[in-house]
Amino acid sequence: xxxxxxxxxxxxxxxxxxxxxxxxxxxxxxxxxxxxxxxxxxxxxxxxxxxxxxxxxxxxxxxxxxxxxxxxxxxxxxxxxxxxxxxxxxxxxxxxxxxxxxxxxxxxxxxxxxxxxxxxxxxxxxxxxxxxxxxxxxxxxxxxxxxxxxxxxxxxxxxxxxxxxxxxxxxxxxxxxxxxxxxxxxxxxxxxxxxxxxxxxxxxxxxxxxxxxxxxxxxxxxxxxxxxxxxxxxxxxxxxxxxxxxxxxxxxxxxxxxxxxxxxxxxxxxxxxxxxxxxxxxxxxxxxxxxxxxxxxx
Numbered sequence: 001x002x003x004x005x006x007x008x009x010x011x012x013x014x015x016x017x018x019x020x021x022x023x024x025x026x027x028x029x030x031x032x033x034x035x036x037x038x039x040x041x042x043x044x045x046x047x048x049x050x051x052x053x054x055x056x057x058x059x060x061x062x063x064x065x066x067x068x069x070x071x072x073x074x075x076x077x078x079x080x081x082x083x084x085x086x087x088x089x090x091x092x093x094x095x096x097x098x099x100x101x102x103x104x105x106x107x108x109x110x111x112x113x114x115x116x117x118x119x120x121x122x123x124x125x126x127x128x129x130x131x132x133x134x135x136x137x138x139x140x141x142x143x144x145x146x147x148x149x150x151x152x153x154x155x156x157x158x159x160x161x162x163x164x165x166x167x168x169x170x171x172x173x174x175x176x177x178x179x180x181x182x183x184x185x186x187x188x189x190x191x192x193x194x195x196x197x198x199x200x201x202x203x204x205x206x207x208x209x210x211x212x213x214x215x216x217x218x219x220x221x222x223x224x225x226x227x228x229x230x231x232x233x234x235x236x237x238x239x240x241x242x243x244x245x246x247x248x249x250x251x252x253x254x255x256x257x258x259x260x261x262x263x264x265x266x267x268x269x270x271x272x273x274x275x276x277x278x279x280x281x282x283x284x285x286x287x288x289x290x291x292x293x294x295x296x297x298x
Contacts, residue, residue, distance in 0.1 A: 003041060003279065004039040004040055004041040004063070004279065005039070005040055005273065005277050005279055005281075006036060006037050006038060006039055006040060007031070007034050007035065007036045007037065007038045007040055007063070007064060007098045008036035008037070009040075009273075009276075009277060010040050010043070010064055010098075010100070010269075010273065011030070011031050011036070011100060012276075013269060013272045013273055013276060014066070014100055014102065014269065015030070016272070017109065017111075017265075017268055017269065017272060018102045018105045018106040018109045018112060019105060019109065019134075019136075020105050021105075021134070022104065022105040022107075022108040022109055022132060022134070022141065023103065023104045023105040024104040027070070027103050027104045027105070028070070028072070029070065029101045029102055029103040029104065029105050029106070030100065030101065031098065031099075031100050032070070032071055032072070032099045032100065032101055033071075033089055033092045033093065033097075033098055033099040034064070034092070034093075034096075034097070034098025034099060034100075035096075035098075038063060038096050038098060039063055039096075040062075040063030040064050040098070040281075041061070041063055041281075041282075042060060042061050042062045042063060042281070042282045042283075042284070043062055043063070043064045043065075043066060043269070043281060043282070043283045043284070044056065044057035044060050044062035044064070044065050044066070044283075044284050044285075044286065045065070045066045045067070045262050045265065045266060045283065045284065045285045045286065046065065046066075046067050046068075046285070046286035046288065046290070047067065047068050047069060047255045047258055047259050047261075047262075047286075047290050048067060048068070048069045048255060048290035049065065049067045049069065049070075049071045049088060049099060049101075050288070050290050051084060051087070051088060052288050052290075053065070053067070053286050053288055053290065054088050054091060054092065054097075056286055056288065057097055057286075058091065058092075058095045058097055060284060062097055062284075063096065063097060063098065064097065064098040064099070064100060065092070065097055065098070065099050065100075066100050066101075066102065066265070066269075067099065067100075067101055067102075068101070068102060068103060068106060068113070068258050068259075068261050068262075069101070069103065069255075069258075070101050070103055071085055071088060071089075071099060071101065072085065102261070102265070104143075106261055106265075107143060107190070107191060107261075108128070108132050108141050108142050108143050109141060110137065110139040110140075110141055111264040111265075111268060112141075112261060112264075113190045113191070113258055113260055113261040114128075114129075114143065114144050114145040114188060114189060114190055115145060115264075116260040116261060116263040116264050117145070117165075117188055117190050117209075117257060117260035117263075118145035118147050118186075118188055119263070120165055120260060120263060121147075121149070121161070121162075121165070121186065121188070121209075122149065122150050123145065123147025123148060123149065123186055123188075124147055124148050124149075124150060125147055125148050126140075126145050126146065126147035127140055127145070127146050127147070128140055128141060128142030128143065128144060128145060128146075129142065129143055129144025129145060129146050129187055129188075129189060129196065129199055129200065129203060130142050130143040130144055130196065130199055143189060143196070144187065144188060144189035144193070144196065144199075145187070145188050145189075146185070146186070146187045146188075146203045146205060147185075147186060148184055148185055148186070149183070149184050149185075149186060152182045152183065152184045153182070153183060154179065154180050154181065154182060154183070155175065155177045155178065155179050155180070155181050155182075155183050155207060155248050155250075156175075156179040156180060158183055158186075158207060158250070159173060159175045159179075159250055162209060162250055162252060165260075166252060166253065166256040166257060166259075167256045167259060167289060167291075168289075169253040169255075169256050169289065169291040169293065170291070170293045170294060170295055170296045171253050171291065171293050171296050172253070172296065173250060173251065173252050173253075174213075174249075174250075174251040175248070175249065175250055175251075176218060176222045176248060176249040176251075177207065177222070177245065177247075177248025177249060178244065178245065178248070181206075181244045181245075181248065182206075182244070183206040183207045183248065184206055185203070185204060185205045185206050185207075186205060186206065186207055186208075186209060187199075187200045187203050187205035187207070187208045187209070187247065188208070188209040188210065189208075189209075189210045190210070190211065190252075190257040190258045190260055190261075191210070191211055191212070191254060191257070191258055192210070192211060192212040192254065193208070193210025193211060193212070193213070194210070194212065194213050194214055194217040194218060194221075196210075197217065197220075197221045200247055201221075201224075201225075201247065204246075205246065205247045206244075206246050206247060206248065207246070207247050207248040207249070207250060208247040208248070208249055208250070209250040209252065209257075210249075210250075210251065210252070210257075211251060211252050211253065211254040211257055211258075212251075212254055213249060213251040218249060218251070221247075221249065222245070222248075222249060225245040225246055225247060225248075226245045228245070229243050229244060229245040229246070230243075253291050254291075255289075255290050255291050256291060262285050266283050266285055269281075269283060270283050
């Protein structure tokens with residue numbers, strides 16, 4: 001019985017599940033390191049391609065490391081051992097361990113990052129926050145997710161649910177909003193989300209769960225929500241609902257919420273490889289916390 005397939009065969013599976021055509025224009029996911037002919041007998045997964053997760057993959061005997069975040073966000077001119085990225089590339093090549101990145105393509109895909117997190121929250125009647133038209137997909141795809149909680153809860157309780165779903169980090173979760181206000185319709189974009197405030201407001205969401213909210217965009221969004229609530233209280237028809245400011249904001253650690261991608265990826269990739277090639281592929285998920293912050297003082 002065949003106990004391995006090659007890198008190209010694994011890439012074909014990955015890019016069927018997470019098509020590269022879904023990637024944002026500035027993004028460059030896909031096969032980053034590795035010869036397509038290298039054998040793969042084991043796959044390791046991690047949110048970030050750090051020296052520690054690369055060491056973990058190599059030590060496990062993995063022929064491929066799958067990460068969500070890219071090793072390279074910008075063009076580079078050298079991959080020498082003078083920098084940590086070059087060292088990672090060299091060590092991966094020395095150990096015949098390929099690196100494949102599923103970034104914004106995996107964010108938008110069916111059962112990708114946003115879909116997985118929304119399912120973990122229990123959201124029903126889901127739709128993409130920013131739809132992507134794809135005639136080849138039978139499922140709705142696109143950035144983010146909007147959906148309804150099974151039952152109304154307070155903002156405070158929803159924030160606690162989010163905390164329980166995510167790996168523990170030193171930065172924790174921040175909330176902007178009236179903590180006892182009821183919330184039901186949720187918008188979420190795992191990853192950096194302050195560029196989509198207009199889309200979130202247009203969705204009518206009671207709360208927006210995302211990451212990396214900067215001071216000025218978050219302040220402006222929350223102050224606008226409060227102002228529109230005051231206008232509704234005075235009888236103006238602006239926005240939706242009652243006098244509650246919306247959307248409230250829940251700001252999560254970036255790597256923690258995007259780990260949700262692997263909620264489905266591990267099983268989906270394993271099943272797709274077995275179906276396509278008859279190989280039962282061991283796939284492991286790193287438990288290393290790649291959040292960069294080591295201390296939060298308040």
